[in-house]
Amino acid sequence: MTCAADYAPQLRARGYRMTPQRMTILHVLHHSGKHLSPVDIYEQARKELHGITETTVYRTLEFLAENGLVRSAHMGNGHLVYEIARHEHHHIKCRNCGSEMEVDHALLAKLYRQLESASGYRLTDSHVTFFGLCPDCQKGE
Amino acid sequence: MTCAADYAPQLRARGYRMTPQRMTILHVLHHSGKHLSPVDIYEQARKELHGITETTVYRTLEFLAENGLVRSAHMGNGHLVYEIARHEHHHIKCRNCGSEMEVDHALLAKLYRQLESASGYRLTDSHVTFFGLCPDCQKGE
DNA sequence: TTCCTTATTGCAACTTTTTGCAATAGCATA
DNA sequence: TATGCTATTGCAAAAAGTTGCAATAAGGAA
Incomplete structure (x- = not known):
């Protein structure tokens, strides 16, 4: 989970906080290597962090995308998938x-x-x- | 509604049918001139065709897009909007x-x-x- | 015009996503 | 290390979108 902790300073610098939920979601995306749907991410994340909710996953993904830590992509059909922000x-x-x-x-x-x-x-x-x-x-x- | 009736031959040529629901949805899109969300379209369409359902609107939009009569676009946030197919x-x-x-x-x-x-x-x-x-x-x- | 095939619709149940709000918990400061 | 501010979460309810299936109706053929 260190990979995710590395992002903490970036968030704090902007007045945001690093939380277990954000760590977990970043961790899931970091290790999957591909883009995942919010539901996929929720399923993975709940294994690592008991009690995390779908609401939080949706909100966190949007938040992380706004702050450039993850990237969203629409793959047709009007649904978004997310991946860790790597090269453009x-x-x-x-x-x-x-x-x-x-x-x-x-x-x-x-x-x-x-x-x-x-x-x-x-x-x-x-x-x-x-x-x-x-x-x-x-x-x- | 003649504008919408013009599309009938295109559909029939492919073995599909022109229905009041399709006419209405095409009519709404044709006259709006801009892209609309499925909910917007439903709200407009029900004024013109009493009893049309949201299910039908969603399915019809997807159908019309597949057949090139309307075009879908995602405007961020992972939701699709639709507009009448004009120039690319x-x-x-x-x-x-x-x-x-x-x-x-x-x-x-x-x-x-x-x-x-x-x-x-x-x-x-x-x-x-x-x-x-x-x-x-x-x-x- | 009437009949028949089957594309299309509406209904109801379900899944996915969003929103408001009160409770919780990061983390900066003392 | 303890405290306070407020960003963040979870819950519950609503909104948006999807699916299966039986009933309906478009439109070609008789």
């Missing part, structure tokens, strides 16, 4: 079989600059999901 | 004040080609939402 990346997901792959942010960097100058907005978060058909599913068409 | 476009949304603007698909066309050749996926749907700070909210920082 995006996803491409197959509409047919659900397979996914990561896309490095470098590929989108130029587009981001164009969007910023065209819109006047300063782009902050960067996760984007693209949808399509993976190579295998294209064959089966 | 994307959104930029301000994380601070919630203001939005449209981005024409032409700006992303090149990126899409790059992504396709880098990933092997064929990109199908195209709606993407970017998040950032609008010009006004940047000033207030």
